[in-house]
Structures are given as structure tokens and as C-alpha cells.
Amino acid sequence: MKRFLKENGLALGFGLIFVLALVGQSFAGHAVFDDEQVSARLEPIGYLAYVTSSSFAADVAENWQSEYLQFFLYIGATIWLVQRGSPESKRPGDEGPGSDADQRVGRYAGSDSPRSAAAEGLRQVLYVAAFDEQQIIDLQRPVTWAEYLLEPDFWNRTLQNWQSEFLAVGSMVALSIYLRQSGSPESKPVGASHAHTGT
Numbered sequence: 715m716k717r718f719l720k721e722n723g724l725a726l727g728f729g730l731i732f733v734l735a736l737v738g739q740s741f742a743g744h745a746v747f748d749d750e751q752v753s754a755r756l757e758p759i760g761y762l763a764y765v766t767s768s769s770f771a772a773d774v775a776e777n778w779q780s781e782y783l784q785f786f787l788y789i790g791a792t793i794w795l796v797q798r799g800s801p802e803s804k805r806p807g808d809e810g811p812g813s814d815a816d817q818r819v820g821r822y823a824g825s826d827s828p829r830s831a832a833a834e835g836l837r838q839v840l841y842v843a844a845f846d847e848q849q850i851i852d853l854q855r856p857v858t859w860a861e862y863l864l865e866p867d868f869w870n871r872t873l874q875n876w877q878s879e880f881l882a883v884g885s886m887v888a889l890s891i892y893l894r895q896s897g898s899p900e901s902k903p904v905g906a907s908h909a910h911t912g913t
Contacts, residue, residue: 736774740765743773780875788883798911799891801902805912 719726740761747769748758764770793811797803815822862868891908894901902910 739773740770743770776871776875779872780879783876784879784883787879791883796911797887797891799908800887800911801900802887802890803911808912 744761744764747764747767751758759767792803794809795803796806796809798806811817814820818824818827890901894903894906
């Protein structure tokens, strides 16, 4: 058990603070939701009803959407795009997916490779439910999923998250050229030149 905790400390540590933040969000969100209910002359709801509501699910999914967008966008973009000097980038000239041998896939997969390497060859629904809930509170007609995709509310929520993630990823790439953290595997060595790439 001690070895497991030591070898998985980063994932477990972030998992713990994630759960604490999610629980905190649920309590704060419930208080805000009930305040809005009272302001609209509606009845407050219980905590359990709130955490199983489309409003809470939409708020959570909205943030998860942006984080996974950042994650997958960065992984995908770094296949083809490079940034000279960034430790997060391939070296210029190494663009592209790489060969099967480099990636250890297909016939090049090793005995310790995942089995899939050897092989060959809701979020929006939650937003619609939360939007419709507000529409009903405001005595307006609910919308379909397809109609919601054309609503400013959808694009406001989506682009609000996307722009912040694009800024975060771009900042990480650019700032990692000049900012260093001794001992971090995500940083270039402190004494490396600004032009050193892919360390």
C-alpha cells in the first residue's frame, strides 16, 4: 500500500483536491441556485435535488469540457506544430505522427506495450436541460437539442471556456521557453538556452 501511494502520489493528490473542489462547488452552487429560486419567487430545493439536477451537471460538464478540450487539443496540436525553445514541443523538423517503430505500434510493439498498441489498422444534452429549466422558470418555451446549438447561451458557455483554454495552452507554450522550475520534469533545465527545444 505504501509503495502504491508513493508511485501514484501525483494522480492521487490531484484526485483528492478534485473531489474536495467538486464538493465545495456543490455546496456553493446549491446556495446560489436557492438564492436564484427565491429571487424568482420559487421554492428552494434540497441539496440532493440540486446535485442531481441538470443545473449542477451543466456547471460541472461546462468546466470538464474546457479542460478536456485543452488536453486533447494540446496533444493533437503538438503532433504537427512545434515551438522553438519550448520543452513541451518536439524539435523543429520532427513534426508528424512518427513511424510505427518510433511509436512502438503494430509489429514494433513490445511485450510491455499495451495490447491495443499491437492491434492493426452528453455534455450538450446537459446544457439543453439546464437551459430549458431556465426557460420554464422564465415562462418561455423549452428548446430542442438542435435549436439549442443555435442559441447564444450555448455559444456563450462554449466560447467562454474555449478562449480561456486557448489562452492557457498558448501561455504554457510561450512561458515555458523563459520560465524554469528546478526539479520539474515539465521544465527545461534551469541553465538550458532559451532556444533549446524538446527537453
